[in-house]
Amino acid sequence: MTATATSSAATAQQGLSSASSARRPGTADRGLEFSIPRSSRPGLAGADEMSEEDRLWPGRVRRIGREQLCRWSLDSLCEPVELCLSELVTNAMRYGQGPVVDVRLYRTASHLCIEVADGSPDRPVLGVAGSDDESGRGLVLVDAVAESWGVTEDGTCTWCRLSVLEEQP
Incomplete structure (x- = not known):
């Protein structure tokens, strides 16, 4: 299983620079984007139905995001991003309906933007988790650390923005 996880992470990382530079020539250092192939059946609600491979992706994406922020010298944003x-x-x-999850991380002069598209027209909402609940706090956390967040009109992409303050070398 470890070989598969490493292989998938390496595959995703190999496609990062080509995807971002192909999308907007001349701005390869302004962002990255990649697709994560789902191995669970799309649309199943809950962690129990997620495959082991799909459960590994959030950690992989955190590491990929941290690497990109270091390239941009935005280390102070690592934890919230x-x-x-x-x-x-x-x-x-967990809840998406498409065969892939698309992730996009890019920066503007004043913001770092994250977009995650899952192919589901169902709009996510802020949850109200009880003190003993093991899930249901995700968007509440995003709401707490991001300057703003939202969902595209068609419901397929959830996004958030964080303010960027350039760090001194």
Whole structure:
């Protein structure tokens, strides 16, 4: 199983730079985007129905996000970005309906933007988790750390923005 996980992570990382530079020539360092193939049956609600492979992706995406932030010298954003990426990807893997989950991380002059598309027209909502609940807090956490978040009109993509303050070398 470890070989598969490493292979999948390496495959995703290999496609990152080509996907971002192919999308917008001349701005390869402004962002990255990649697709995560789902191995669970799309649309199953809950962690119990997620495959072992799909459960590994939020951690992989956190590491990929951290690497990109280090390239941009935005180390101070690592923790909130990792949290947002992890929660949005986990939700997409659990509740999404498409065969892939698309992740996009890019920056503007003033913001770092995260977009996660899962192919589901069902709009996510802030949950109200009880003190003993093991899930249901993801979007509440995103709401707490991101400057703003939302869902595209068609419901297939959840996004968030965090303010960027350039770090001094």
